[in-house]
Amino acid sequence: MPSATTVHHSRTLVIGSGLAGLYFALEVAERGPVTVLTKHRRESSNTNWAQGGISAVFSGDDSIAKHAEDTLRVGAGLCDRAMVEHAVKLGPRLVRRLVNHYGVHFDTVGDEENAPFVLGREGGHSRRRVVHHRDTTGAEIQRALVAAAAAHPNITLIEHYTVIDLLSWAKVDGSKGCFGVYALDNRSGQVEAFVAPVTVLATGGAGRVYRYTSNPDVATGDGVAMAYRIGAPVANLEFMQFHPTCLYHPEANTFLISEALRGEGGILRRRGGADLMKDRHPMGSLAPRDVVAREIDAELKRSGERCVFLDMTHLDGDFLQERFPAIFQRCMDLGIDMREEPIPVVPAAHYMCGGVVVDHQGRTAIPGLMAIGEVAMSGLHGACRLASNSLLEAVVLADGAASACDDFGRGPPSRVDPWNEGAAVPSDEAVMVTANWEEVRALMWNFVGIVRSDKRLERALRRIEMISEEIVEYYWRFLVTRDIVELRNISLCGHLIIECARRRQESRGLHYTLDYPETKAELARDTVIDKSCGPET
Ligand code: SIN
Numbered sequence: 001m002p003s004a005t006t007v008h009h010s011r012t013l014v015i016g017s018g019l020a021g022l023y024f025a026l027e028v029a030e031r032g033p034v035t036v037l038t039k040h041r042r043e044s045s046n047t048n049w050a051q052g053g054i055s056a057v058f059s060g061d062d063s064i065a066k067h068a069e070d071t072l073r074v075g076a077g078l079c080d081r082a083m084v085e086h087a088v089k090l091g092p093r094l095v096r097r098l099v100n101h102y103g104v105h106f107d108t109v110g111d112e113e114n115a116p117f118v119l120g121r122e123g124g125h126s127r128r129r130v131v132h133h134r135d136t137t138g139a140e141i142q143r144a145l146v147a148a149a150a151a152h153p154n155i156t157l158i159e160h161y162t163v164i165d166l167l168s169w170a171k172v173d174g175s176k177g178c179f180g181v182y183a184l185d186n187r188s189g190q191v192e193a194f195v196a197p198v199t200v201l202a203t204g205g206a207g208r209v210y211r212y213t214s215n216p217d218v219a220t221g222d223g224v225a226m227a228y229r230i231g232a233p234v235a236n237l238e239f240m241q242f243h244p245t246c247l248y249h250p251e252a253n254t255f256l257i258s259e260a261l262r263g264e265g266g267i268l269r270r271r272g273g274a275d276l277m278k279d280r281h282p283m284g285s286l287a288p289r290d291v292v293a294r295e296i297d298a299e300l301k302r303s304g305e306r307c308v309f310l311d312m313t314h315l316d317g318d319f320l321q322e323r324f325p326a327i328f329q330r331c332m333d334l335g336i337d338m339r340e341e342p343i344p345v346v347p348a349a350h351y352m353c354g355g356v357v358v359d360h361q362g363r364t365a366i367p368g369l370m371a372i373g374e375v376a377m378s379g380l381h382g383a384c385r386l387a388s389n390s391l392l393e394a395v396v397l398a399d400g401a402a403s404a405c406d407d408f409g410r411g412p413p414s415r416v417d418p419w420n421e422g423a424a425v426p427s428d429e430a431v432m433v434t435a436n437w438e439e440v441r442a443l444m445w446n447f448v449g450i451v452r453s454d455k456r457l458e459r460a461l462r463r464i465e466m467i468s469e470e471i472v473e474y475y476w477r478f479l480v481t482r483d484i485v486e487l488r489n490i491s492l493c494g495h496l497i498i499e500c501a502r503r504r505q506e507s508r509g510l511h512y513t514l515d516y517p518e519t520k521a522e523l524a525r526d527t528v529i530d531k532s533c534g535p536e537t
Pocket of ligand 1: 257388
């Protein structure tokens with residue numbers, strides 16, 4: 001039955017409270033009220049978990065051209081060169097703005113104002129250019145931006161609201177637009193409407209689609225799923241980046257061992273001590289992530305071992321403790337002293353290089369809907385993201401969207417349909433959600449992981465089609481909850497990843513398939529799908 005639905009209005013609506021969402025909100029807040037919705041706590045974001053840092057050119061031996069070149073090389077022929085040049089050029093100014101305007105502390109040489117940054121190095125970079133705050137860069141950015149947003153009178157930050165779907169309109173002449181969202185108040189169970197001329201998706205990634213991931217619980221691909229459902233094109237979802245080194249320990253689910261450790265000289269070893277990456281790539285253990293993750297995957301399959309090892313024991317112990325305090329402590333808590341013994345590591349799903357198709361200012365194909373940060377596919381990452389270019393993309397798109405948003409919304413229709421819960425009743429079968437959740441994540445890990453094949457993808461497709469049907473039926477039968485919203489989104493994202501992977505009949509960047517091991521020059525194009533040619537929802 002339709003019930004009276006509370007409708008909130010604001011000038012701009014942001015979904016997600018990581019770097020992209022908060023930076024955007026802060027940049028537009030002088031112009032009018034901004035509402036930021038987040039489905040958990042304000043600091044629950046992928047940003048908060050980022051260890052490495054943000055890449056930008058600051059050293060004398062580096063240049064914008066070199067940063068662009070590294071990004072393009074790692075992107076394996078699919079980066080949008082104009083976006084790459086735009087982003088790397090803006091990087092230094094926006095990093096300075098984070099420091100000088102929003103109070104983010106990055107590590108510097110000395111304490112005086114504008115002191116040079118201490119620069120880290122990560123996989124695929126030819127120079128040191130990763131600006132960081134020890135090994136907790138994301139948490140530091142999150143701290144500063146949450147504090148700035150909370151202090152701004154025009155920003156309303158609302159926690160514990162799960163966005164269910166985007167509000168959209170369409171006319172017979174083919175024009176369409178987005179004008180806000182329906183969102184569930186997780187605590188009261190009520191659904192409310194949030195209406196604005198411009199809605200900005202800053203919902204992060206979809207690591208939770210996979211059984212093993214470095215991502216927090218909130219990374220369930222909500223933005224991609226919602227945008228696809230209202231007809232926005234999404235692209236390149238086959239390029240899921242697996243981070244080579246997550247801690248392997250029964251009690252350390254999802255703990256990342258930053259690539260910055262390899263940047264400081266860490267060496268990946270097989271059990272027994274042999275250098276895993278020797279003769280495999282000119283950059284050795286610091287080769288691009290796709291290369292390293294595939295080598296580890298092959299080694300685990302070949303040897304039957306459960307992990308490989310990251311050796312830091314040849315480096316100075318005091319330096320390790322000072323430079324990587326969080327990783328050092330986490331390992332120590334689990335009885336691993338990285339000064340004395342190698343760290344057991346395995347790959348895990350880490351970053352979604354594809355997403356909702358946007359231009360350099362974060363505009364999607366749907367007027368009134370923008371997407372910024374990991375949820376977006378701007379062309380910066382191509383087929384494989386260069387390490388620490390993700391926080392860079394978040395801030396570059398947020399900055400662009402802030403300048404473009406005033407002219408992008410057509411304004412909402414005058415009326416919002418009340419939320420209609422139909423004949424839905426409270427669920428008496430929550431086990432169905434848990435079981436399907438586990439099944440989706442297991443099938444994605446087993447059949448759509450680091451190494452794919454036609455057979456594995458067909459198997460995955462058959463299973464996801466069946467599960468999706470069940471989920472959609474469950475979704476309409478029972479009252480909506482955060483769990484069911486997230487399950488509906490991860491299953492759609494999984495389905496979209498499988499569809500994109502089936503369409504790419506070659507190996508390129510992060511997509512490697514046994515049936516087409518070569519890269520084919522004639523297939524150097526994005527995999528774009530929308531509702532007219534992709535899965536039904
Ligand atoms: C890391 O610290 O290894 C992650 C950095 C990134 O994903 O860019």
